[in-house]
Amino acid sequence: MERRITIPMDRETAASLRTGDTVYITGEMYVARDAAHKRLYELICEGRPLPIDLENETVYYMGPSPAREGRAIGSAGPTTSSRMDKYTPALLERGLSVMIGKGRRSEEVKRSAKEHGAVYLVAVGGAGALLSERITGSQVVCYEDLGAEAIRRIKVKDFPCIVALDSEGCDVYESRES
Amino acid sequence: MREFDVSKIAGAVAEMCERINHELSDDVSSALRRAAERETSETGRSVLSMLEENLDVAKEKRIPICQDTGMAVVFLEIGQEVSLVGGYVEDAVNEGVSRGYRDGYLRKSVVADPLERVNTGDNTPAVIHTRIVPGDRVKITLAPKGFGSENMSRLYMLKPSDGEEGVVRAVVEAVRAAGPNACPPVVVGVGLGGDFEYSALMAKRALTRPVGESSDKEHIARLEKRILDEVNSLGIGPAGLGGAVTALAVNIETFPTHIAGMPCAVNICCHVDRHISVTL
Numbered sequence: 001m002e003r004r005i006t007i008p009m010d011r012e013t014a015a016s017l018r019t020g021d022t023v024y025i026t027g028e029m030y031v032a033r034d035a036a037h038k039r040l041y042e043l044i045c046e047g048r049p050l051p052i053d054l055e056n057e058t059v060y061y062m063g064p065s066p067a068r069e070g071r072a073i074g075s076a077g078p079t080t081s082s083r084m085d086k087y088t089p090a091l092l093e094r095g096l097s098v099m100i101g102k103g104r105r106s107e108e109v110k111r112s113a114k115e116h117g118a119v120y121l122v123a124v125g126g127a128g129a130l131l132s133e134r135i136t137g138s139q140v141v142c143y144e145d146l147g148a149e150a151i152r153r154i155k156v157k158d159f160p161c162i163v164a165l166d167s168e169g170c171d172v173y174e175s176r177e178s
Numbered sequence: 179m180r181e182f183d184v185s186k187i188a189g190a191v192a193e194m195c196e197r198i199n200h201e202l203s204d205d206v207s208s209a210l211r212r213a214a215e216r217e218t219s220e221t222g223r224s225v226l227s228m229l230e231e232n233l234d235v236a237k238e239k240r241i242p243i244c245q246d247t248g249m250a251v252v253f254l255e256i257g258q259e260v261s262l263v264g265g266y267v268e269d270a271v272n273e274g275v276s277r278g279y280r281d282g283y284l285r286k287s288v289v290a291d292p293l294e295r296v297n298t299g300d301n302t303p304a305v306i307h308t309r310i311v312p313g314d315r316v317k318i319t320l321a322p323k324g325f326g327s328e329n330m331s332r333l334y335m336l337k338p339s340d341g342e343e344g345v346v347r348a349v350v351e352a353v354r355a356a357g358p359n360a361c362p363p364v365v366v367g368v369g370l371g372g373d374f375e376y377s378a379l380m381a382k383r384a385l386t387r388p389v390g391e392s393s394d395k396e397h398i399a400r401l402e403k404r405i406l407d408e409v410n411s412l413g414i415g416p417a418g419l420g421g422a423v424t425a426l427a428v429n430i431e432t433f434p435t436h437i438a439g440m441p442c443a444v445n446i447c448c449h450v451d452r453h454i455s456v457t458l
Contacts, residue, residue, distance in 0.1 A: 063285065074285070162221075
């Protein structure tokens with residue numbers, strides 16, 4: 001099934017998504033990868049406030065190449081999600097509802113996502129030039145010192161993804177691998 | 179002796195960094211375009227068509243094919259009749275990488291220390307492998323390597339009794355474990371024989387052999403084909419979403435080895451298998 005979705009996504013919409021659906025996302029989302037996740041996780045462990053509010057938010061696991069003049073962003077495809085697994089349950093507990101990346105997730109992330117009604121979407125890895133065409137705005141929100149790993153806020157229009165883990169915990173990779 | 183100014187190396191490396199991150203070599207791009215013809219899954223075909231379109235957009239609009247523009251791996255083959263002048267050759271390579279990644283709007287993905295993890299800011303240093311070869315030329319091969327697939331690579335210290343079956347099992351197991359994480363369809367580089375570190379180096383070098391070109395050893399060419407067929411029957415498919423095209427090629431390099439062993443390194447590369455050479 002193909003659907004057009006706007007974010008922030010309410011829990012009812014999230015619950016209606018089914019693994020294998022193609023979705024085109026429009027709205028604003030955060031961008032964060034390894035180093036930013038580590039910092040957020042450490043703040044959570046220390047009981048300190050986060051620099052961003054994750055309630056009902058979407059996080060895209062990505063680290064873009066620099067933007068050329070006149071463009072919102074450089075190449076911008078997904079990075080491997082499993083490297084974020086260690087930090088993810090803590091973020092899901094703070095309201096994160098949509099994750100976008102590529103590849104498999106750990107059992108712990110799957111359990112935690114199901115418990116919180118969150119969904120995991122995948123974008124096509126290695127299609128960074130094409131995906132950047134669906135990103136209309138980008139700005140660094142915090143951790144600028146991390147360069148390509150800084151936390152960004154991006155605007156997307158009809159950003160193509162496939163549902164890899166729906167709110168019932170059905171995994172696209174398990175169902176498709178022989 | 180032929181005097182050779184290393185500044186020419188810096189210039190060539192800079193130009194190659196920029197070019198190969200925007201345009202794949204013909205062997206890889208045409209293999210990717212041909213893959214759609216044998217893909218049986220609808221999702222797989224749609225992913226492959228996105229990847230084709232991605233190559234077109236990257237080339238036309240000068241946006242890197244993938245945001246992971248890689249760690250620069252450089253193979254230098256230096257003729258023994260060449261006298262390098264004008265500075266240290268590795269500094270020249272790194273100057274080229276620094277310039278290419280800055281001027282080409284490529285991502286800086288290198289941290290100075292594996293544990294402290296502070297970005298070096300210019301994608302240096304490169305990983306440099308140098309060989310002294312006959313002649314008076316300098317050949318530079320650049321292979322910027324993304325780490326989604328690098329992380330899924332493996333080294334098996336197989337034993338002589340494992341034989342060909344053991345090699346097939348090891349490579350297929352590595353590709354299966356890599357699954358969607360390595361951005362299939364992948365190119366599989368295998369280094370068979372030598373010792374621990376030489377097998378890994380051969381596996382990396384195997385990724386710079388053009389896709390579609392078989393080993394010149396007949397039994398190894400047969401093995402490449404056999405493993406490719408087995409890998410493609412795993413069903414992982416484009417982007418790992420199911421399908422018949424899991425790998426574009428299996429390239430195996432071999433070297434004599436010890437009577438007690440059979441090292442087998444598997445270096446996996448995503449479909450953005452960037453490799454480019456120049457001889458100066």
